[in-house]
Amino acid sequence: MKYLQKEKSIEVKNLVKQFDRKVVLNGISFEVNKGEIYGFLGPNGAGKTTLVKILNGLIKPDEGYVEVFGISPVKYPDKVHAKIGTLTETANMYKYLTGLENLMFFSKIFGMNDMQAKERSLEVLKMVDMYDEKDKKIEFYSTGMEKRLSLARTFLHSPKIVILDEPTTGLDPESAKNINVAIKRYAEENEATVFLCTHQLRYAQDICTKYAFINNGNIICIGELGDIIKKYKFDKFIYIEAEINHNLEEFNLTKLNGNEYRVIMKDKEQVSKIVERIVLSGGKVYSVRILEPSLEDVYFKLIKRGGAYEQFS
Numbered sequence: 001m002k003y004l005q006k007e008k009s010i011e012v013k014n015l016v017k018q019f020d021r022k023v024v025l026n027g028i029s030f031e032v033n034k035g036e037i038y039g040f041l042g043p044n045g046a047g048k049t050t051l052v053k054i055l056n057g058l059i060k061p062d063e064g065y066v067e068v069f070g071i072s073p074v075k076y077p078d079k080v081h082a083k084i085g086t087l088t089e090t091a092n093m094y095k096y097l098t099g100l101e102n103l104m105f106f107s108k109i110f111g112m113n114d115m116q117a118k119e120r121s122l123e124v125l126k127m128v129d130m131y132d133e134k135d136k137k138i139e140f141y142s143t144g145m146e147k148r149l150s151l152a153r154t155f156l157h158s159p160k161i162v163i164l165d166e167p168t169t170g171l172d173p174e175s176a177k178n179i180n181v182a183i184k185r186y187a188e189e190n191e192a193t194v195f196l197c198t199h200q201l202r203y204a205q206d207i208c209t210k211y212a213f214i215n216n217g218n219i220i221c222i223g224e225l226g227d228i229i230k231k232y233k234f235d236k237f238i239y240i241e242a243e244i245n246h247n248l249e250e251f252n253l254t255k256l257n258g259n260e261y262r263v264i265m266k267d268k269e270q271v272s273k274i275v276e277r278i279v280l281s282g283g284k285v286y287s288v289r290i291l292e293p294s295l296e297d298v299y300f301k302l303i304k305r306g307g308a309y310e311q312f313s
């Protein structure tokens, strides 16, 4: 059978970056394939923004190499900029211009004429669900609206790679969800690759297809969530929604919200034993679910554990 090689969007090899002798990226290597929504996850100060700057050719690595669609951003930043759209934490927009005027301004920087700029700006406004707000000045936008407009700006030149640095930071859950929907839709409709840097794991889990965990400049794990869970034999959880009348300490249930409880699953018999005890002691069981650990569970265990880098593909 013919070996089909996946098309690489980003390739990073043995990348090292230091600031004032502090190693911020410690020889990291990974590849992002076309069409992936790749979550690059790590705590504050892990080195995510530094990597985004290198991918954009804004700073140079000390060692190693990086390619975006086979082009070095170190040597040819302009060529790379033409193919990627980057949303940084601090996207600068003109407060006294409307959303539409801002987007038209940036469209013209990409070489569009008035008509093309207007047409494309209206298109991307619809993509992020901001069409109705297009004539409002940015100074009157909420944080969530401003972020969606910044995302629209990232989409203006139809980039095949979108690099997003903390796109949901500071947003309420609904605004964060809107951002996620727009990112996913853009990726699907444009067959684009997304490189998402964040420490907001719940939002990452909603859209990412693959992950790299970075801590203190080292990648500690790369893979799809299911493969990482299998590899490390992470426990499953039993979630029980119930009214519990008696102390069931022996089962080590952790109370979550309302009537929901969670416990690490040891074996299948455990489920009926817990349900039986709750009912026999006068309580009520409304639902029982068995779930894989979340991205958050996996991430915190691996980050805490530290250790060597492992890749599953």
Ligand SMILES: Nc1ncnc2c1ncn2[C@@H]1O[C@H](COP(=O)(O)OP(=O)(O)OP(=O)(O)O)[C@@H](O)[C@H]1O
Pocket (backbone or CB within 6 Å): 019, 020, 024, 042, 043, 044, 045, 046, 047, 048, 049, 050, 051, 199
């Ligand atoms: N220009 C610079 N000069 C000196 N140190 C820097 C510089 N830029 C970044 N650093 C340091 O490099 C480390 C990594 O920073 P970076 O911004 O890449 O982390 P991050 O993972 O993006 O974190 P956050 O989520 O907080 O933005 C930090 O300790 C930071 O202080």
